[in-house]
Amino acid sequence: MSGKTIHPEGWAPALGYANGMLMADGTLHIGGQIGWDKDKVMRPGGFIPQMEQALSNIREIVEAAGGQVADIGRLTWFVKSKEEYIAHQKEVGQAYRRIFDRHFPAMSMLVIKELIEDDALVEIEATAFIAPKRD
Structure with missing residues (x-):
């Protein structure tokens, strides 16, 4: 099965x-x-700003593929600090809802030591399903 690269304009x-x-x-x-x-x-x-940007990026990729936030079925979060996440849960929820509203797909969160980009505090990956267009 081949795939099409999605790269937002x-x-x-x-x-x-x-x-x-x-x-x-x-x-x-x-x-x-x-x-x-x-x-x-x-x-x-x-x-919080980094998390919000990562979620915005995901939304933009989904939209570039012809989908919408509701098409996202899974998010996997990688965070460098469990303590920072827990200390800011209210702000996490507010930022999340600004981007994804009340769509809550299956989620996992892993606490990790490092990310490839030294300044990154969070990385989020996703899987969505966008129904193929029928001709």
Whole structure:
């Protein structure tokens, strides 16, 4: 089964990876998104702004593939600090709802030691299903 690379318009090139791969069956695999914007500039302000940017990136990839937030079936979160996440749960919920409203797919969270980008505090990957268009 072959896939189509999904790269939102205006984003800096993804080098050595794809932000999203839309498979022929409609499954959209979204690579780990961190808190940087379309120009690969890390959003300042710590965990909450980075988390919100990562979720915004996921939404933008889903929309570029022809879908919507409700098509997302799974999120996997990788966080560097369990304590920071727990200390900011109210802000996490508020930021989450700004991007995903009240759509809550299956989720997992892993606490990890490091991410590839040193300044990244969170990375989130996703899987969505976008029904193939019928001709």
